[in-house]
Amino acid sequence: MNSNFKEEKQIVRDFYARLDSARGAGIPAVLEAFTSPDYLWRGFHPFNEITSARDVAESFWTPLRGALTSMQRRMDVFMAGQNTIAEQGGVWVVSMGHLMGLFDQSWLGISPTGKIAMLRYCEFHRVENGKITETAMYFDIPHIMVQAGLQPFQTQTAAHLVQPGPMTHDGLMFEQQNPAAGLKTLAVIEAMIRDLGQWDSGLGLEDELRRTWRENMIWWGPEGIGATYTIERYAKQHSGPFRATLSNRSKTSHIARLAEGNFGGFFGWPNFTATPSGGFMGMPATDTPGEFRVIDIYRRDGDKLAENWIFIDLLHFWNMQGVDILGRATGIHAVRETGAKGVRYD
Incomplete structure (x- = not known):
């Protein structure tokens, strides 16, 4: 190969x-x-x-x-x-x-x-x-x-900035990387996906996250949700509200998933579907499942994930709910x- x-x-x-x-x-x-x-x-x-x-x-x-x-x-x-x-x-x-x-x-x-x-x-x-x-x-x-x-959205639970690249400044891998490092990164991402795919591991959200994330993780989310720092704040400012306000969440599915060096990622079309049960991004409940088209890029530090850059097609998701955010x-x-x-x- x-x-x-x-x-x-x-x-x-x-x-x-x-x-x-x-x-x-x-x-x-x-x-x-x-x-x-x-x-x-x-x-x-x-x-x-x-x-x-x-x-x-x-x-x-x-x-x-x-x-x-x-x-x-x-x-x-x-x-x-x-x-x-x-x-x-x-x-x-x-x-x-x-x-x-x-x-x-x-x-x-x-x-x-x-x-x-x-x-x-x-x-x-x-x-x-x-x-x-x-x-x-x-x-x-x-x-x-x-x-x-x-102002396309009414509120967001975290902060959005012009997002920087990796803290380590080593994300531009124009040359060949150590294959063993990529395999290690991929293994951590796969473990995280298995935890996430359950949507409720029974461990409690923060303990679940600690299995694959560093305590000082950074989640660089999209406009409308925002970025958040540390497991405790990520659980409070995104992951907790996300799980609480979206029902009927499907299993995740990807078209491509790969890793090289200390970085890896995936995308789906869509990654999963879910139905707003009220409160997600300040919006009311609907009875309509919506698609989440997502790219995730990760940086591994040691044996856990340290940074995550996320791209979510929120315009498409809300358009499926009958809300034209761009047109509005x-x-x-x-x-x-x-x-x-x-x-x-x-």
């Missing part, structure tokens, strides 16, 4: 170099040059699934690059690994950080500020035979809404079915 992923990493690095320097009409050509004919792109609401590289360029990248001028890609984590989800397989390359630019033009109905704006993102790229065949591109639209002066905040209502045409507006 390939253990260095040098070729796959270089393909994604070359893709980023070309994409980040392309302008206007050149952006679709870059997407088409680096992706396969059957390319599948998964993005947060209102983009969803797109099955054409040109449509990805025209509906997502070109408008975003036009809105955030002089864009920089500021990566905090870069890694690759063999997918451990057997039925999916493949080598995936992961990038996480911020896309920073000057917010000079409207995007998704969000008015520009003329100031620096930072869009949190995480991408999983499946690379096969020299091409990118699948991408999961998850990004925190509500956070950029807040930077533009909007901007006054522009997105058409739900985007398909291969990308995003359109009424």
Whole structure:
């Protein structure tokens, strides 16, 4: 089994170099040059699934690059690994950080500020035979809404900041890593998933968390929930309220799960479903199950997890409950079915 992923990493690095320097009409050509004919792109609401590289360029990248001028890609984590989800397989390359630019033009109905704006993102790229065949591109639209002066959510239980990268500053793994370290990271993540998948281990929440998390863990959550620090505060400010206000939670399911060095992560489409029983994010109860599309990136310290960066498609979840968060905040209502045409507006 390939253990260095040098070729796959270089393909994604070359893709980023070309994409980040392309302008206007050149952006679709870059997407088409680096992706396969059957390319599948998964993005947060209102983009969803797109099955054409040109449509990805025209509906997502070109408008975003036009809105955030002089864009920089500021990566905090870069890694690759063999997918451990057997039925999916493949080598995936992961990038996480911020896309920073000057917010000079409207995007998704969000008015520009003329100031620096930072869009949190995480991408999983499946690379096969020299091409990118699948991408999961998850990004925190509500956070950029807040930077533009909007308030998409009524309340959040923790704090949201422009989130830093790893405390250890060692997340950019361009070179080969020790395979044993990656296996150790993956084992801790798998143990955490087994605990989480039960939703109630019978140990008590904080004791359950201590099995796989360091006491001074940091959970970097999305806008609308926020970030929280230490097991005690994480249980109080997110995990406890989350479990108390969401019922009928399904088991978790992932498309890709991997680790390299001291870092690892996964994504699902969706990861799980749950029904709001009232109180989650200050919203009322519904009888409608909603999907949680999630990326989790972890840093291991010793034999436990120390940091966790989380991307949740909250716009999609609440849209399934009949609440158009984006449209409510901007006054522009997105058409739900985007398909291969990308995003359109009424």
